[in-house]
Amino acid sequence: xxxxxxxxxxxxxxxxxxxxxxxxxxxxxxxxxxxxxxxxxxxxxxxxxxxxxxxxxxxxxxxxxxxxxxxxxxxxxxxxxxxxxxxxxxxxxxxxxxxxxxxxxxxxxxxxxxxxxxxxxxxxxxxxxxxxxxxxxxxxxxxxxxxxxxxxxxxxxxxxxxxxxxxxxxxxxxxxxxxxxxxxxxxxxxxxxxxxxxxxxxxxxxxxxxxxxxxxxxxxxxxxxxxxxxxxxxxxxxxxxxxxxxxxxxxxxxxxxxxxxxxxxxxxxxxxxxxxxxxxxxxxxxxxxxxxxxxxxxxxxxxxxxxxxxxxxxxxxxxxxxxxxxxxxxxxxxxxxxxxxxxxxxxxxxxxxxxxxxxxxxxxxxxxxxxxxxxxxxxxxxxxxxxxxxx
Amino acid sequence: xxxxxxxxxxxxxxxxxxxxxxxxxxxxxxxxxxxxxxxxxxxxxxxxxxxxxxxxxxxxxxxxxxxxxxxxxxxxxxxxxxxxxxxxxxxxxxxxxxxxxxxxxxxxxxxxxxxxxxxxxxxxxxxxxxxxxxxxxxxxxxxxxxxxxxxxxxxxxxxxxxxxxxxxxxxxxxxxxxxxxxxxxxxxxxxxxxxxxxxxxxxxxxx
Numbered sequence: 164x165x166x167x168x169x170x171x172x173x174x175x176x177x178x179x180x181x182x183x184x185x186x187x188x189x190x191x192x193x194x195x196x197x198x199x200x201x202x203x204x205x206x207x208x209x210x211x212x213x214x215x216x217x218x219x220x221x222x223x224x225x226x227x228x229x230x231x232x233x234x235x236x237x238x239x240x241x242x243x244x245x246x247x248x249x250x251x252x253x254x255x256x257x258x259x260x261x262x263x264x265x266x267x268x269x270x271x272x273x274x275x276x277x278x279x280x281x282x283x284x285x286x287x288x289x290x291x292x293x294x295x296x297x298x299x300x301x302x303x304x305x306x307x308x309x310x311x312x313x314x315x316x317x318x319x320x321x322x323x324x325x326x327x328x329x330x331x332x333x334x335x336x337x338x339x340x341x342x343x344x345x346x347x348x349x350x351x352x353x354x355x356x357x358x359x360x361x362x363x364x365x366x367x368x369x370x371x372x373x374x375x376x377x378x379x380x381x382x383x384x385x386x387x388x389x390x391x392x393x394x395x396x397x398x399x400x401x402x403x404x405x406x407x408x409x410x411x412x413x414x415x416x417x418x419x420x421x422x423x424x425x426x427x428x429x430x431x432x433x434x435x436x437x438x439x440x441x442x443x444x445x446x447x448x449x450x451x452x453x454x455x456x457x458x459x460x461x462x463x464x465x466x467x468x469x470x471x472x473x474x475x476x477x478x479x480x481x482x483x484x485x486x487x488x489x490x491x492x493x494x495x496x497x498x499x500x501x502x503x504x505x506x507x508x509x510x511x512x513x514x515x516x517x518x519x520x521x522x523x524x525x526x527x528x529x530x531x532x533x534x535x536x537x538x539x540x541x542x543x544x545x546x547x548x549x550x551x552x553x554x
Numbered sequence: 555x556x557x558x559x560x561x562x563x564x565x566x567x568x569x570x571x572x573x574x575x576x577x578x579x580x581x582x583x584x585x586x587x588x589x590x591x592x593x594x595x596x597x598x599x600x601x602x603x604x605x606x607x608x609x610x611x612x613x614x615x616x617x618x619x620x621x622x623x624x625x626x627x628x629x630x631x632x633x634x635x636x637x638x639x640x641x642x643x644x645x646x647x648x649x650x651x652x653x654x655x656x657x658x659x660x661x662x663x664x665x666x667x668x669x670x671x672x673x674x675x676x677x678x679x680x681x682x683x684x685x686x687x688x689x690x691x692x693x694x695x696x697x698x699x700x701x702x703x704x705x706x707x708x709x710x711x712x713x714x715x716x717x718x719x720x721x722x723x724x725x726x727x728x729x730x731x732x733x734x735x736x737x738x739x740x741x742x743x744x745x746x747x748x749x750x751x752x753x754x755x756x757x758x759x760x761x
Contacts, residue, residue: 250668254659254661255661256662259662259684259758262760273669273671302759302760302761328668
């Protein structure tokens with residue numbers, strides 16, 4: 164099978180603006196495949212917008228190559244290249260002197276589509292923008308900022324472009340409007356399978372939308388990866404700071420597995436005597452014991468209450484043993500079992516492997532540690548600071 | 555007044571027509587030269603400053619002097635008058651057009667380019683429509699100047715309503731002076747009004 168060429172490919176791309184010696188971006192190489200939602204993220208001056216604008220040649224390439232569908236952008240006819248690529252900028256870039264209808268079908272009109280098809284397209288797209296059809300004959304100034312940007316987004320789809328560039332499209336919007344537009348873009352991307360290159364400085368936005376994140380700093384490529392990879396394996400301190408401490412510890416918590424927090428179980432053999440059990444309870448300061456067979460399979464548990472009640476009449480652990488239903492596996496994520504563990508009446512939950520062999524327990528106390536780290540992060544606890552102050 | 559019209563009626567019509575003719579041609583030439591120059595200047599901001607300064611300098615030459623200076627080159631009559639008035643009309647149109655074009659929101663231009671407009675489409679479909687109100691107010695200003703100064707063109711033999719005024723001046727006949735002045739004022743106001751209507755029509759609705 165012939166390998167499909169990526170939608171966009173940067174090959175050792177360097178850009179030097181004519182008036183500065185410092186390259187805006189240097190030696191950048193990465194690929195964006197068809198259907199990917201690629202977020203370019205970095206602080207201002209990182210070169211993310213410069214890089215994106217090279218795709219539709221709004222910026223020229225000083226060195227290296229930018230390929231679209233496997234073809235060097237320099238080899239395209241400039242105007243045709245741009246008409247094939249959707250383009251959305253921060254302040255919507257609608258033509259203020261054109262109606263919404265004229266704005267939406269701007270590119271199809273440049274491509275000389277017949278008039279009826281233009282109207283159909285306008286009606287189809289305003290629906291996609293989730294706005295009433297009556298808006299088609301209004302002017303941009305009559306719409307709110309969020310509505311204008313909805314039009315800006317669907318305009319980029321008007322000539323069925325498969326590649327869409329978005330330059331901080333929601334940066335100027337309030338958080339609620341921004342979220343609704345993020346949802347719009349995400350839905351459109353999923354439904355239509357468009358390839359989107361999205362410039363942002365907002366990590367939340369990138370993590371929410373992207374399937375691939377490209378981190379840039381001072382014109383250099385720092386890391387390329389899926390949101391999960393970026394979040395769980397940030398390449399360096401810069402990426403970490405971009406992600407933010409809060410999200411990092413959140414992410415850490417997200418990936419904690421049961422086996423990471425489990426502790427050694429206090430267990431006793433099925434055949435042991437109640438005397439042994441009582442001695443063990445006293446020694447280990449516990450009021451229940453997990454019961455195993457000779458092969459370490461979990462069989463049940465015994466509690467001090469039952470032991471006390473039946474002590475003189477029976478002598479073996481198996482006589483007072485009660486069954487255990489709730490167990491967790493070592494590879495399960497803690498986050499999925501958190502509430503289950505906390506809501507159980509018991510103090511702990513046994514961890515068993517696939518063969519139901521007992522390998523540990525997760526106690527409420529170990530959950531406390533996880534919650535503690537999640538909330539306080541790596542920081543020293545407040546109590547220590549308080550103590551310091553007291554001294 | 556009726557006596558004045560009875561005596562000078564046909565002459566008044568003829569002179570008014572001459573005034574309109576001279577002014578309109580000067581203004582027309584001014585527009586078709588100043589607007590394209592401004593569009594071109596947009597690409598050369600440094601040169602633009604010099605050119606606009608030069609046009610402003612032309613404006614400071616006294617109107618009468620400029621008309622007189624035309625005589626050695628073009629003789630007397632309508633042609634030198636039209637050339638002088640044309641030079642006068644350049645500055646307001648050029649300055650307004652240039653300012654209007656540079657004031658178009660860069661985001662709008664960026665987005666129009668990014669969507670794949672050719673340079674010509676960008677100028678005709680985005681730049682000029684959006685700058686139209688400012689361009690038109692420059693044209694209105696020029697029109698008023700040109701109509702008023704066309705009166706002086708009579709001095710170099712171009713005819714027009716100035717003939718009445720200069721005759722009135724030399725014969726000391728106030729009715730001739732007023733008979734020439736009032737139509738000039740009316741013409742200027744009328745031109746301003748009509749161009750104002752045109753401006754409304756040409757200016758895009760959304761802005």
